[in-house]
Amino acid sequence: QAEEELKAAWSQQAGQLREMRHREHLLRSDVQQAREQLESFKTRVMQVCSPSAAGSTGKSVTEQQVIEKVRQISDERQQSHEREKSLQKELSSRLAQEKKVSANIEVFENSLQKLQ
Numbered sequence: 001q002a003e004e005e006l007k008a009a010w011s012q013q014a015g016q017l018r019e020m021r022h023r024e025h026l027l028r029s030d031v032q033q034a035r036e037q038l039e040s041f042k043t044r045v046m047q048v049c050s051p052s053a054a055g056s057t058g059k060s061v062t063e064q065q066v067i068e069k070v071r072q073i074s075d076e077r078q079q080s081h082e083r084e085k086s087l088q089k090e091l092s093s094r095l096a097q098e099k100k101v102s103a104n105i106e107v108f109e110n111s112l113q114k115l116q
Contacts, residue, residue, distance in 0.1 A: 042062075045069065045070070046065060046066060046069060049069040049072075049073060
């Protein structure tokens, strides 16, 4: 009976070990797939950001290159936004000035008509 119990326990342990190996294999496969997807993503980002920097050279794109390119794009976007705000402010100022000039011209025309 003890022998049967040992065989059953051994069989159970062997089954658990097989299951653990199978899980490890699946995890390794998932990790490899994730690495490939990350590399593909980094390359695509760099190709979109700077076509000459990636893909055509056949070299792997580093995470640092992607981060730097994203930072550069973010900085450029911020500068563009600030420039847009500045131009909007200037436009508003010129429109206000134009309204004043138009009002002055209207007053001048009215005065001129009265004089005639």
